[in-house]
Amino acid sequence: MQSTGCLTLEGPSFTVLSSCGRWHGDCKKASVQIYAEVMSKKKSKSNSNQAGDFRGNGGELHQQPEGDHLMTTQQGCPISDDQNTLKVGERGPALLEDFSFREKMFHFDHERIPERVVHARGYGAKGYFENYESLSDLTSADLFQRPGEKVEAFVRFSTVAGSKGSPDLARDVRGFAVKLYTKEGNWDLVGNNIPVFFIQDAMKFPDLVHSAKPEPDRGFPQAQTAHDNFWDFMSLTPEAMHMVMWIMSDRAIPRSLRFMEGFGVHTFRLVNAKGESSFVKFHWKPKYGLQSVLWDEAVKINGADPDFHRRDMWESIEAGDYPEWELGLQVFDEAFADEWEFDVLDPTKLIPEELVPVKRVGKLVLDQLVDNFFAETEQVAFCTQNIVPGIDFTNDPLLQGRNFSYLDTQIKRLGGPNFTHIPVNAPKCPFAHFQQDGHMAMHNPKGRANYEPNSWSGEERGPRASAKKGFKSFEAEESGNKRRVRPELFADHYSQARQFYDSQTDIEQSHIADALIFELSKVKTPSIRKTLVSHLPNINADLAKTVAEGLGFDEVPEAAQPARNPVEGLEPSDALSIMKNAPGSFKGRKLGVLLTDGSDIDLYKKLKKAVEDAGGTLTVVTPAIGGVTASDGTEIEGDEKIGGGPSVLFDAVAVLPSEEGVKELVKMPPAKEFVMDAVNHKKFIGYNAAAKTLLKKVGVKGKLDNGFVDLDGTQANKFISTCADLRYWKRK
Secondary structure, eight states, X not given: OOOTTSOOOOSTTOSSOOSSSSOOHHHHHHHHHHHHHHHHSOOOOOSSOOSOOOOOOSSSOOXXXXXXXXXXXXXXXXXXXSSSOOEETTTSOBOTTOHHHHHHHHHHHTSSSSSOSSSOSEEEEEEEEEEOSOOTTTOOOGGGSSTTOEEEEEEEEEESSSOXXXXXXXXXXXXXXXXXXXXXXXXXXXXXXXXXXXXXXXXXXXXXXXXXXXXXXXXXXXXXXXXXXXXXXXXXXXXXXXXXXXXXXXXXXXSOGGGOOEEOOSOEEEEOTTSXXXXXXXXXXXXXXXXXXXXXXXXXXXXXXXXHHHHHHHHHHHTTOOOEEEEEEEEEOHHHHHHSSSOTTOTTOOOOTTTSOOEEEEEEEEEEOOSOIIIIIITOOOOTTOOOTTEEOOOOHHHHHHHHHHHHHHHHHTTSTTGGGSGGGSOSSOOOOOOOOOTTOOOOOOSSOOSSSOOOOGGGGOOOOOTTTSOOOOOOOOOOOEEOOOOGGGGOOSHHHHHHHHHSOHHHHHHHHHHHHHHHHTOOOHHHHHHHHTTGXXXXXXXXXXXXXXXXXXXXXXXXXOSSOOOOOOOOOGGGOSGGGOOSSOTTOEEEEEEOTTOOHHHHHHHHHHHHHTTOEEEEEESSTTOEEOTTSOEEOOSEEGGGOOGGGSSEEEEEOOTTHHHHHTTOHHHHHHHHHHHHTTBOEEEOTTHHHHHHHTTOOSSOOTTEEETTTSOHHHHHHHGGGOBOTTOO
């Protein structure tokens, strides 16, 4: 059955039946018949993997087996590929004409108002970026031209999956979005605390987020990925395995926003005044090093203080201990890109710092709190497309999609096209254009002309584009057929996942295994657990065995077939380990000191001075909020009552009761938990003679390990120096 301008219908797989825009007699009759056949079929139910193979193979991705229902656009147009955006050739830019991606992302961006769909739980601060030296040989960007140049900055940190009311210490990626107000406009470097991502193409972003969010039929779990939907998607998306290693590592539970790295994730371009281009990856390196918490700590911190990260940021800035990062650049050329084992446009890959060292070119200092949380932190709008002359995009397919998505999201979330009129989003430099009116317009073009070209003169003439001063895109040569494909090198999904795992210490590797076992134990569908674990032998055999045993498998599932053979022999990279980048200092950290009435005033004062000299903070924990009376009669105010100040809130603890005071502590469950948690979390513990009674009460007997420091016989500053190692990992 065929009519001019209509689709030829050969079977019941089409539910959208006419492309001609009107119903012909024969078309309508046959269409109704076929539609009825489709709707009469029942969807088969099976726990077996019916989702097909999503793995890239250098060309089109394998599709899911065709079933009863054809995927279409909202307009009813059949979709041929829901895995890849339309682009020029395998490595070319994404095309604006890709209506199926446009519709999918458009609808996704408008799912929530006014809360952000992702990164809803955020906290912002203000400060500045200071450039170290001229980078004019690499880029014409104004902020990099002069040593000592400072520009204002606004930074928003966030979790990804949880709502605005979710806790800070969820296991999650952390957003690290920086807005720099340069003399040539706003530059938004919108990144994360992890240098890679789950997916390679923005077409899959709505699916990723849907899978991680609360399951739609029940609305939970909140701010967790420990559920069937997320791990079902992960198990069917091998390209995510590198990111899975990162989110199951300690990187996903940072001790503080101040102690985590930030990354631009994508490969960008730097372009100098001569029009010469270099590739670049952006890094933010924290001044005080890296630090995370243990999972048990994260759970307990969320109960004790769900605002732990934002409170830490607030208190740090208020105290004048300003959070600081250095901006690092990994710069490389076309020759490196062509010779590297992987594709620099693949956002699931990173470039090890041993191959391309990170050049530190400036510092970011956050020295101001926001004046109003809603006006600034909630209304700040970041867009990856906000770049300045001297910085440009590459054809990374995830970045190309983000450039579209962010603007669309801000229009919906902030009510219209004039969100740049909100002060936190407005540039600090002069700006002029003919854009006018719209919802909540705060200013409009002045004068007669609101268009160009025009023949008016003077102020009425209005602004004009400048070929000399204006932004110019790098003149990259592009060619190729329009196809929904990914490059061949994108298909290696396991090599860097293995490299990341191999780069961790034994302790960190055990944490990854524990996290996988915990998360997958919450998955109720056995086939999903099995499919996910089948990827692990391609990463590390011991990891696969440990996780399989932890989940009660009789044997390790057969390894998933790689779409492309992994690269062998990748060297471990120390930069990927938190523990190999320990701070070596107690600066910026917190010591919790448990005191009672009669505590030794001299010991307390020495310890307080030692902490302050090291750049740390001492918090006094007491049995009652009113504080205690020390040995000399001095009143010491308590910062936290023992029930509200558990040891999980501190980097190290000291227990300094009096002989009488400890008799009361042993009767208090929170006091015993204070010590037990500190022991179990392998923290350094300072103690005096009286504290031994409390230690014995919680089961710490015999010879104490070297993580316990006797403060009666040791100088306080030596104890704080020991605490620079943060944990005594040898404790069993």
